[in-house]
Amino acid sequence: MDMISLRHIYKQYGTHQVLEDVNLTIREGEIYGLIGKNGAGKTTIFKIILGLTEYEKGQLSIAGSKTKSALSASRKKIGFFIGKNFFDYLTARENLEYYWQMKGIQKTEEVDRVLSLVDLQDVTAKFGSFSMGMKQRLGIANAMLGNPEILILDEPVNGLDPQGIADVRSLIVKLNAEYGTTVVISSHILGELEHTATRFGIIDHGQVLWEITHEDLKVRNDKIQIRVSDYEKAKRLLADNGIAIFQEGSAYKSLEDYYFELVGGNIHDKLSQR
Amino acid sequence: MTNYLNADLRRILHKQSFLGSVGAFALLFAILVFIYLNPSFTGEMYVAKVTSFLSFFPLVIGVFILISVYADDFKCRSMQVAIGYGMQRSHIILAKLLESAILLLGSAVIMGILVLCTPAVLGLAPNTQQLMSLSLTVAAEMLRALGYLALSTIPFFFSQDAVGGIIAYVLLSSKTVYIVLSMVLGQKFLVNTIGDLTKYLYTVQLYTVKANLIGGNPFIFTFVAALLIYIVLPTVIAIIGFCKKELEF
Numbered sequence: 001m002d003m004i005s006l007r008h009i010y011k012q013y014g015t016h017q018v019l020e021d022v023n024l025t026i027r028e029g030e031i032y033g034l035i036g037k038n039g040a041g042k043t044t045i046f047k048i049i050l051g052l053t054e055y056e057k058g059q060l061s062i063a064g065s066k067t068k069s070a071l072s073a074s075r076k077k078i079g080f081f082i083g084k085n086f087f088d089y090l091t092a093r094e095n096l097e098y099y100w101q102m103k104g105i106q107k108t109e110e111v112d113r114v115l116s117l118v119d120l121q122d123v124t125a126k127f128g129s130f131s132m133g134m135k136q137r138l139g140i141a142n143a144m145l146g147n148p149e150i151l152i153l154d155e156p157v158n159g160l161d162p163q164g165i166a167d168v169r170s171l172i173v174k175l176n177a178e179y180g181t182t183v184v185i186s187s188h189i190l191g192e193l194e195h196t197a198t199r200f201g202i203i204d205h206g207q208v209l210w211e212i213t214h215e216d217l218k219v220r221n222d223k224i225q226i227r228v229s230d231y232e233k234a235k236r237l238l239a240d241n242g243i244a245i246f247q248e249g250s251a252y253k254s255l256e257d258y259y260f261e262l263v264g265g266n267i268h269d270k271l272s273q274r
Numbered sequence: 275m276t277n278y279l280n281a282d283l284r285r286i287l288h289k290q291s292f293l294g295s296v297g298a299f300a301l302l303f304a305i306l307v308f309i310y311l312n313p314s315f316t317g318e319m320y321v322a323k324v325t326s327f328l329s330f331f332p333l334v335i336g337v338f339i340l341i342s343v344y345a346d347d348f349k350c351r352s353m354q355v356a357i358g359y360g361m362q363r364s365h366i367i368l369a370k371l372l373e374s375a376i377l378l379l380g381s382a383v384i385m386g387i388l389v390l391c392t393p394a395v396l397g398l399a400p401n402t403q404q405l406m407s408l409s410l411t412v413a414a415e416m417l418r419a420l421g422y423l424a425l426s427t428i429p430f431f432f433s434q435d436a437v438g439g440i441i442a443y444v445l446l447s448s449k450t451v452y453i454v455l456s457m458v459l460g461q462k463f464l465v466n467t468i469g470d471l472t473k474y475l476y477t478v479q480l481y482t483v484k485a486n487l488i489g490g491n492p493f494i495f496t497f498v499a500a501l502l503i504y505i506v507l508p509t510v511i512a513i514i515g516f517c518k519k520e521l522e523f
Contacts, residue, residue: 050358052521075360082523085355089289101281103359
């Protein structure tokens with residue numbers, strides 16, 4: 001079943017075409033990684049899904065719903081992390097209780113559950129005094145309130161330390177595996193996304209340029225890279241067994257390589273531009 | 275909508291600065307009474323002083339309600355989260371107006387109890403008409419604040435920025451707009467040409483109704499029209515403006 005579907009979506013800001021004939025389908029139970037540089041149209045896609053902006057042409061569908069009122073009802077199935085939408089004068093618990101009440105979730109233990117998932121259950125400080133990482137974790141906890149069927153995460157690992165990144169990654173994978181949660185995730189850290197997502201979409205200048213599954217990405221990499229204790233001996237062994245060595249060095253083509261092949265430039269140029 | 279309303283009210287009641295503002299206003303009232311209290315202080319003098327003090331109710335209490343209900347929300351963009359949860363934009367605006375009305379009513383009840391009980395404590399023994407005047411003053415100031423809040427939602431929701439709305443509210447609640455409009459509309463050539471429009475100003479409407487009720491005159495039905503124009507109409511305009519707005523994360 002298609003959980004989210006965008007068909008021939010066009011969106012324009014003044015004379016600037018932000019999305020041009022976007023076709024995107026997020027299937028039930030998958031982790032979809034949306035990749036694109038700033039201004040590529042990722043956030044606009046999220047805003048359209050969440051009903052925060054109108055679009056000129058096309059059809060949006062969430063869990064089969066297409067009409068305006070049905071879409072509003074279907075959005076109740078979505079949990080999302082789009083920023084740090086919290087009040088400085090409230091604690092982590094009070095902030096989550098606010099959204100918990102707004103969502104109309106019945107189970108009172110739900111706030112405790114999501115707080116412990118991100119290890120904030122014992123924090124009593126006000127949100128205003130939180131570190132970047134704590135704010136990020138609280139945002140992710142909020143997205144998970146009520147075990148939503150669909151999870152939209154916009155740059156969820158920004159500002160997190162390596163341990164935090166690993167924790168978020170395992171949390172997403174766990175939610176997907178245990179509850180079958182459909183996840184749409186955008187990130188600049190392509191290597192990280194490569195570890196998490198089951199399918200990827202590359203977007204640039206408002207167009208989805210390419211989609212590939214994690215499996216296909218692996219199949220395309222039919223060359224292997226191995227580390228050996230004795231390089232000379234390994235070479236001899238290969239030669240003795242009639243295996244030719246065409247190239248020495250890294251053979252793995254990562255998601256990042258594909259990305260820059262499609263949108264142009266190289267990572268060093270891109271990084272120096274930032 | 276009820277969930278949103280309850281969540282927002284609960285959030286605001288956790289905000290110390292809002293509760294502090296009501297406390298500070300009550301404290302100011304106590305200081306005022308202490309300053310004016312002398313052996314020749316009568317019930318009539320008390321009513322006059324309290325009436326003038328309560329005219330600051332929309333400015334002092336209203337600003338804190340405005341910041342808590344609207345500005346805080348715009349700052350942390352929790353409205354966007356509510357829309358993302360599937361809530362209709364018009365329901366958000368209506369819920370916010372209701373919240374403002376509930377918080378104003380709560381604050382007005384506290385101030386009402388305070389101003390009505392103080393004369394008994396001071397042994398002033400005001401008559402029924404004076405007590406009625408005090409009650410109606412509290413009600414009129416509360417409605418004045420609600421009307422200004424409703425008018426301020428237009429710049430709030432059109433600009434999605436707190437600054438414009440707060441400036442508009444301060445200008446309205448400090449009576450700056452009222453004074454300027456009274457001066458402009460009271461010009462002789464305007465009165466002669468299109469008639470006296472100052473009587474249609476919201477503040478004038480409220481104070482006229484209050485004076486009529488104190489005087490035992492029947493309820494003026496144009497007052498209902500004034501409420502519709504100054505509270506319902508701005509809300510409808512805000513809904514129209516907000517429904518198609520692009521919302522930022």
